[in-house]
Amino acid sequence: MAKVVNLNRFRKQKAKAERTKRAEVNRRLHGRTEAERAREALQKEQLTKGVEGAKLEGTEGEQPLEPEGPDEGEGCE
Secondary structure, three states: OOOOOOHHHHHHHHHHHHHHHHHHHHHHHHOOOHHHHHHHHHHHHHHHHHHHHHOOOOOOOOOOOOOOOOOOOOOOO
């Protein structure tokens, strides 16, 4: 007589193998090396320092200008 086989287990194994294969392809296509990540972090830091150095003094805490005139719904009859 034949041995009883659980088909769910084989279905799940096949799905897991497919996910693993897809993950490997994605890592190859979209992954970056440690050197690439370090270079990008350095560039970002240099850009931030450049922007911070170019800021004008005294611009912090100032309120943006609001348009003059009556607000909507006030004084308009």
